Amino acid sequence: MSDLYDILDPWGPSNSGTSGGGAVVTGPRMPGFSDSARSYKVILPPVYTIAYSSAKKAGGGRITRDVLQKALAYSGLPRHVIGQIILAADTGAAEISKQDFNLALAMAALAQKNMSPTIDAVLFHKDDLPIPDLDGIEALASSSTASETAFADGPNGKSVGGPPGFMDSSDDPWLSAMAKTPGAPVAAMSAMTLDANDIETTSSAPPVSSLHASKEQQGAGGRTSVSSGSAGAETFVPQISMDAIQWRLDMEDVSIKEAAEKGGIVFKHTNYEVSTRSFSAMVVRRYNDFFWISNYLVKRYPYRMHPNIPPKGFADNRIKGLTRFSSAMLRIPFLRRDALVIQFFSNSDEFSRVVKVGNLDMDAEEVDPDEEAGNTPWSEIRETYAAFDDFYAQVARDEEKYRIQITSLEKIARYKQAIGDELYAYSETIRKLNMPAEGSTNSRRFYKLSKAKRALNNNLNDLSMSFSDVSLLDKSQGEVIKAMSAEYLRRLYDVVISMKLMMDRMRLMDRNKEIQRISERNLSNRKALAQLSGDSPAGADSAAIDRSSIERLERLIGEDTTELKKLETEQRCIEVRFYQELARYKCYESFLQMHYHRLVEEQIKHHTLVLNAWKQALVTADDLPTNPLDFIS
Known part of the structure; x- marks a missing residue:
């Protein structure tokens, strides 16, 4: 957001070392960056040689990207910083060269000293290279990356053969929800297939080696069995679509803008131009069309989470809400494949006409529960559904938690913008206006400006500019918090609301009480039938009466049996949909990593800029004249 203001942003785009989002990109290589003192006069500390030797032994004579990642893990840097360094040092070759390995170590050393880990920064410090802190790097040589077991998880869930905490599943946002409570459905992302184009370089998506379950571990029904650490115990992962695009809550695939002209002949209404990258189409829709498709989703998929349409009354935020609603539809795999959803985004005809011509079925989707469950034990599914009320309370707590967070962030944004406005007003009070000079003939003595007074005015103008820069940065920070953080949390809040509404529908549609009632009635009829069938008739009339009663009971039992089968x-x-949707709901927690990473990153960036502005103001303040007598002309 700082590019909205005329302030140089050192964290912004650079043609040589960094990308706009702060992710290091491959820039110009550093020729001759080796351990030779005669090669461009770059003298490497001994730790560079020790680390290179250990990494080469660990890689069986060659250093790959994975070996470099494990070596950098000894630096203790955050995972996203290590990812940036690897992206800058890796040229795409099958093997990391020695100079690129040393370059990565140099960037890691800079990052440890809170400096920018870029190639340009390394070039600047090539004469006094910082020494990276790689405590225990010698242990890397004892591991072998030739086998997958070298850095496999041990029985306690920690890594074996790597630095402390390396590849710890508790630090992995994609695996953080795995089996925290016995019997609860796990939201592991183990079976996930990630498309490299769908993952940002700044996000901490786990490397392939961190996904504990491989394709060979998948069961016949598409489930993934994950070892729980105890002998013979298995945890079954629900079969839900692991399309990486679904978890990117910040991605906008839909662009909506208000049409220039109102629609309708008599009763005017607002038309919206809906453009999508997925379908490469632009269609015109009105709010009632969005409302109709939202009702369709509820009727068609009553046991699933789907996005919620914004209320019609809030005209100012309607376009933003409709954009979020539409983008969410295209991110969820089963909605993106729905025939009516495809028509909604691609057919240029009026949507009411599309619905009438298509004569689309509004019945709920048909589900084969056994096929959906696969090899997941029904005991686990039923055990999960038995804790329905506990999960509902947890979702309610999530709703309150995110609501408070959103409110707090919006207040902070308003405070930041208010502080920026007040700082700007303050800067205006110390800025000296260009006033016409007083005449030298008839002016009194003290109207003449002394040298110190002129210097003071100039310095106050410089201070005014510094304060103005700080005010703009505060307003920029408020805009970032409001537009990025609050909006991202609001999208996650929409997921919580969707889950709560789905659980409300499930609670209303629960068949257990009805099954119990019909089962008791069926059992009573079976007992009566057995009693009538066991009695011997006394005469012809009684035999006819008993036969009529038996036929009636048999008919009732048959009807109840059919009804019971349908209800069950x-x-x-x-139950199986709740099990799967609960897992999908928990998967969305992985989005928090990206949200908080960006929030903290933006705070660091803006606070750094503000600190530099105040330091510049301090230099100007120190230059103010201090001798009182200098102000007398």
Whole structure:
């Protein structure tokens, strides 16, 4: 957001070393960056040689990207910083060269000293290279990356053969929700297939080696069995779509803007131009069309989470809400494949006409519960559904938590903008206006400006500019918090609301009480039938009466049995859908890593800029004249 203001942003785009988002990109290589003192006069400290030797032994004579990552893990830097360094040092070759390995160590040393880990920074410090702190790097030589077991998880969930905490699943946002409570559904991302184009370099998506379950571990029904650490115990991962695009809550695939002209002949309404990259189409829709497709989703997929449409009354934020609603539809795999959703985003006809011509079925989706469950034990599914009320309370707590966070961030944004406005008003009070000079003939003595007074005015103008820069930075920070952090949390808040509404629908559609009632009635009829069938008739009339009663009971039992079978199937659909949607809901927690990483990153950036502005103001303040007698002309 700082590019909105005329302030140089050192964290912004650079043609040589960094990208706009702060991720280091491959820039110009550093020729001759080796351990030779005669090669461009770069003298390497001994730790560079020790680390290179250890890494080469660990890689069996060659250093790959994975070996470099494990070596950098000994630096103790955050995972996203290590990812930036690897991206800058890796040229794409099958093997990391010695100069690129040393370059990565130099950038790691800079990052440890809170300096920018870029190639330009290394070139600047090539004569006095910082020494990286790689405590225990010698242990890397004892590991072998030729086998997958070298850095496999040990029985306590920690890594074996790597630095402390390396590849610890508790630090992995994609695996953080795995089996924290016995019997609860795990939201592991182990079976996830990630597309490299869908993952940002600044996000901490786990390397492939950190996904504990491989394709060979998947069961026949598409489930992934993950070892829980105890002998013979397995945890079953629900089969949910692991399309990487679904978890990118910040991605906008839809652009919506208000059409220039109102629609309708008599009753005017607002038309919206909806453009999508996925379908490469632009369609015109009105709010009622969005409302209709939202109702369709509820009726078609009653046991699933789907996005919520914003209320019609808030005209100012309607476009933003409709954009979030539309983008969410295209991120969720089963909605993106729905025939009506495709028509909504791609058919240029009026949507009411599309619905009438298509004559689309509004019945709920048909689900085979056994097929959906796969090899996941039904005991686990039922055990999860039995804790429905506990999970509902947890979702309610999540709703309150995110609501408070959103409110707090919005208040902080307003305070930052208010502080920026007040600082700007303050800067205006110390800025000296260009006033016409007084005449030298008839002016009194003290109207003449002394040298110190002129210097003071100039310095106050410089201070005014510094304060103005700080005010703009505060306003910029407020805009970032409001537009980025609060909006991202609001999207996650929408997921919580979707989950709560889905659970409300499930609670209303629960069939257990009805199944119990019909089962008791069916059991009573079976007992009555058995009693009538066991009695011997006394005469012809009684035999006819008993036969009529038996036929009636048999008909009732048959009807109840058919109804029970139908209700039990519906109930099993509800239970298996709840099991899967609960897992999908928990997967969204991985989004928090990206949210808080960006929030902290933006805070650091703006505070750094503000600190530099105040330091510049301090230099100007120190130059103010201090001798009182200098002000007398």
